[in-house]
Amino acid sequence: MSPTAAKTSGTVEPRHGRNFAILWAVATAIMVPIIIWVVGPHIPPGSMSDNTRAQHDVDVALTALAMPVLMLVWVFLAYAIKNFRADKTSEAIVDGPPIKGNARIQATWLIVSAVLVVGLAAYGTIDLFVEHGVGGGQGSNPLAKPADAKGALQIQVIGQQWMWTFRYPGYGGVETQTLELPMGRDVEFHVTSLDVVHSFWAIELGVKADAVPGADNVAFVRALRTGSFQVRCDELCGLWHGQMSTTGRVVSSAQFQSWIGATAKRYAGVTKVLPPYSLTYYPPPTRNAT
Amino acid sequence: MESATVSVQPRRSNASAWGGLLKTNVIWAVVLAIVGYIVAHWLGGKIAGNIAAEQNPGGTDQADIAILLGLFGSIVGWMLGLGFFNYPLKRMLGRPPSLHEGGESGAWRYFRLCTDHKVVAMQYLVATLFFFFVAGLNAMFIRTELTSHNATLFPSGNYLTLVGLHGTMMLTMMSAGVIGPLGNWLVPIMIGARRMAFPRIESLTMWLTVLAGFVLLSATLLGGFPTGWTGYAPLADQARAGIDSYLVSFLLIGISLVLVGLNIIVTVVTLRAPGMSWNRLPIFVWGMVTTSILAVLAAPVLAAALFMVMCDRSIESTFFVSSSGGSPLLWDELFWFFGHPEVYILALPGFGIVLEILPVFARKPLWGYRLAVAGMFGVALMSFMVWQHHLFMSGINANLRPFYMFTTELISIPTGVIFLNGFGTLWKAKIRFTVPMLFCTAFFFNFLIGGLSGVFLSDVTSDVVTHGSFFVMAHFHYTIMGGLVFALMGGIYYWLPKMTGFNLNQTLGKIHFWTMFVFFNLTFFPLFAAGMLGMPRRVSTYNADLHTLNVFVSIMAFCLGLSMIIFIVNLVWSMVFKRERAAENPWHSKSLEWQIPTPVPSYNFEEIPTITGDPYGYGLPEGPVVDFGRRRPAVAAGKAGA
Numbered sequence: 001m002s003p004t005a006a007k008t009s010g011t012v013e014p015r016h017g018r019n020f021a022i023l024w025a026v027a028t029a030i031m032v033p034i035i036i037w038v039v040g041p042h043i044p045p046g047s048m049s050d051n052t053r054a055q056h057d058v059d060v061a062l063t064a065l066a067m068p069v070l071m072l073v074w075v076f077l078a079y080a081i082k083n084f085r086a087d088k089t090s091e092a093i094v095d096g097p098p099i100k101g102n103a104r105i106q107a108t109w110l111i112v113s114a115v116l117v118v119g120l121a122a123y124g125t126i127d128l129f130v131e132h133g134v135g136g137g138q139g140s141n142p143l144a145k146p147a148d149a150k151g152a153l154q155i156q157v158i159g160q161q162w163m164w165t166f167r168y169p170g171y172g173g174v175e176t177q178t179l180e181l182p183m184g185r186d187v188e189f190h191v192t193s194l195d196v197v198h199s200f201w202a203i204e205l206g207v208k209a210d211a212v213p214g215a216d217n218v219a220f221v222r223a224l225r226t227g228s229f230q231v232r233c234d235e236l237c238g239l240w241h242g243q244m245s246t247t248g249r250v251v252s253s254a255q256f257q258s259w260i261g262a263t264a265k266r267y268a269g270v271t272k273v274l275p276p277y278s279l280t281y282y283p284p285p286t287r288n289a290t
Numbered sequence: 291m292e293s294a295t296v297s298v299q300p301r302r303s304n305a306s307a308w309g310g311l312l313k314t315n316v317i318w319a320v321v322l323a324i325v326g327y328i329v330a331h332w333l334g335g336k337i338a339g340n341i342a343a344e345q346n347p348g349g350t351d352q353a354d355i356a357i358l359l360g361l362f363g364s365i366v367g368w369m370l371g372l373g374f375f376n377y378p379l380k381r382m383l384g385r386p387p388s389l390h391e392g393g394e395s396g397a398w399r400y401f402r403l404c405t406d407h408k409v410v411a412m413q414y415l416v417a418t419l420f421f422f423f424v425a426g427l428n429a430m431f432i433r434t435e436l437t438s439h440n441a442t443l444f445p446s447g448n449y450l451t452l453v454g455l456h457g458t459m460m461l462t463m464m465s466a467g468v469i470g471p472l473g474n475w476l477v478p479i480m481i482g483a484r485r486m487a488f489p490r491i492e493s494l495t496m497w498l499t500v501l502a503g504f505v506l507l508s509a510t511l512l513g514g515f516p517t518g519w520t521g522y523a524p525l526a527d528q529a530r531a532g533i534d535s536y537l538v539s540f541l542l543i544g545i546s547l548v549l550v551g552l553n554i555i556v557t558v559v560t561l562r563a564p565g566m567s568w569n570r571l572p573i574f575v576w577g578m579v580t581t582s583i584l585a586v587l588a589a590p591v592l593a594a595a596l597f598m599v600m601c602d603r604s605i606e607s608t609f610f611v612s613s614s615g616g617s618p619l620l621w622d623e624l625f626w627f628f629g630h631p632e633v634y635i636l637a638l639p640g641f642g643i644v645l646e647i648l649p650v651f652a653r654k655p656l657w658g659y660r661l662a663v664a665g666m667f668g669v670a671l672m673s674f675m676v677w678q679h680h681l682f683m684s685g686i687n688a689n690l691r692p693f694y695m696f697t698t699e700l701i702s703i704p705t706g707v708i709f710l711n712g713f714g715t716l717w718k719a720k721i722r723f724t725v726p727m728l729f730c731t732a733f734f735f736n737f738l739i740g741g742l743s744g745v746f747l748s749d750v751t752s753d754v755v756t757h758g759s760f761f762v763m764a765h766f767h768y769t770i771m772g773g774l775v776f777a778l779m780g781g782i783y784y785w786l787p788k789m790t791g792f793n794l795n796q797t798l799g800k801i802h803f804w805t806m807f808v809f810f811n812l813t814f815f816p817l818f819a820a821g822m823l824g825m826p827r828r829v830s831t832y833n834a835d836l837h838t839l840n841v842f843v844s845i846m847a848f849c850l851g852l853s854m855i856i857f858i859v860n861l862v863w864s865m866v867f868k869r870e871r872a873a874e875n876p877w878h879s880k881s882l883e884w885q886i887p888t889p890v891p892s893y894n895f896e897e898i899p900t901i902t903g904d905p906y907g908y909g910l911p912e913g914p915v916v917d918f919g920r921r922r923p924a925v926a927a928g929k930a931g932a
Contacts, residue, residue, distance in 0.1 A: 059755070062752060081721070100655045100656075102657075110707070113702065121699050127749075136757075196522070199826075208755075209683055213618060217684070218685075232829075282613035
């Protein structure tokens, strides 16, 4: 029906495929540089640690990669809305051309999306190993470790309703309410919980690991500059989940040594009555806490 | 294929308006559910009162055994009051089998067990929309709380209960929100059948869904629950009695999903009309079949996990208590093994609706029909292989992460196919932008953003930032609300005239669409940024620097709420006050449901039709797509547009 209708009305059907491809290419060519150079530098989470650098780079890469796809759909929708409309002036229902499919386009679409997916998965996997887990909780037996994992500073993160405490096994297992760590040294977090599931999120450090009772969850970080960072609970843990936050500090190595020495000395009496340092603790369950 | 013993005429009802009151109906169901609760709660107290006190030397203010038994008692009372036990009892007494439950005409049939699939679908529509609006109202309260970064408007426990109610109710009611109303209404008609395979089970699924909604709301009377919709143990073990309502409610929805899924699969396999071959099956029916497969396979795992929490809470088992050898990670695994297929239970119906509506308004055949079916099956199959991406940070075996990253990204291939089908259909089409078509177009716009943000979450590196944050929340609102709810709205504007016989107001519909589309995007797009900047989900307080962003989002969310009020006004106005008779085929569609009279007769087809053509044969010089036999209804196929 439609080809005849087009002929009789004297219009020549434009080359839609070519026009759409040009528009898409132009839109993509505009958007990708904007994402990389204009938007990209503002994408969180900053550059405080090796993790956040890797996360930032991946987020910029994924956003840039998303642009061709986003533009494909948006430009297509806009193009279809503009060009493939029924004649508004006429009440008659006119059918479009009865195209039922196109094996070549379908195959191309599947192959291109498969290549993209395999590429993305390979990129993600390599990144995961190169960046030793990028700050994510890796369980008790981490697969990807930093080169000198043996020399890493160990800090245990203990979640409980609704606060964080930190133990330094290298300094007699002293438990503190403030998190301090030295700049430029690998830190190995051991995250666990005393009651329900929490999640340890050191936002500016790019560390996130669930705190699960009875489980030890390891995450690595190397802070690249000094300053403070926020710690929040990222898994709903009951009444004051939203208030379960604290501020941590990255300090120079010398400052850290003097701080931890003083703290270990000050809390020596407390450390003695604490349960001995362990990767997991099993206090009896509580009920009705909420 | 239809049993010859079924009479074509509905049985005449002798009941007067008052007679209907005395028969089994929802009023009796409410009464007996309350009685059932009281009796079973008392019984539970008698059985377990002393035991519970002894085993909780720390003291307890709850008796979970009594409360759980009470809730189960209310299920029995509810089913008794609606008459679900009548038929099995009659059969035990040797009465002959029958499809009828009596009283299948008159207004009362909407308030009782009815075996007419069109009545059940309307019940479903009203029920799921009701709970959808209740849950939406909860969202308004949540956004009100978040207008302040440190002050708390609601007490913390109440706020978390609101969050949990919003999430659980939306998830459960929207799982039933398409397969219930549209699935039950359309599947038999689209395949040329007079009924679903199991009409009583169909009615049961609907009434269990209603009960599930009210049981969930009863959590507010039992102290609320702090867990959100994910119900993480051991927080669920520790919580107050409100969590028992959550557990029983979710269990009811799980059972309902399994039954509705089985019903649809059996219906499509066994009751297709002659000529309705597998490659003529409308794509919406394929969407329902794949959704049903997911429901049947995934929901039992949820039911098992919920039973385990119930046991932990009532009979002091320790499935999720690490100090006694259990593991909280067990709940994570079981829940998300259900939970991820569940999100595709919420996506596939949307694909089905959109691909069903597009050809009608594009006036073109569905492009790549077989690929679309393959895509839906691909999504269904793959959705069982990706659940651990919810657990990337949980400390499960880290060696599995590359695998789940790969499978999660792989699922974008079958999902992308749906876009290709849609765009192929729109290519060189003659599009009419009616209200349903606007919603379907917006579906692609929104779902794309949902899908692309999903790639960030599937990549472990990026997920370290976004996991559990508002980014995730924005992501799944883009897929579920931007995808499923937009498709559902399109489906309602498209099919409701056929279902009720009255037109919806198109002008109000367009206002509804544009406000919903604009404010939906303005509400949820900024939340991607909130998540990346460090705002975890389900918090009532957050960093002061995110305050402006959240106030903006809250205002936009209220406007989104207003757009829903426009929808309600349109529904009430068009269906109750300003009734305008709908044409038999107002959209000039070629599919079967539009070729029969409006309102659809009780048995759909006087004679089982023979399908003679493709439901999407637009632009093809084919003849009618269906042969109605000797007693042809008023409208002839394909002629309506002339």
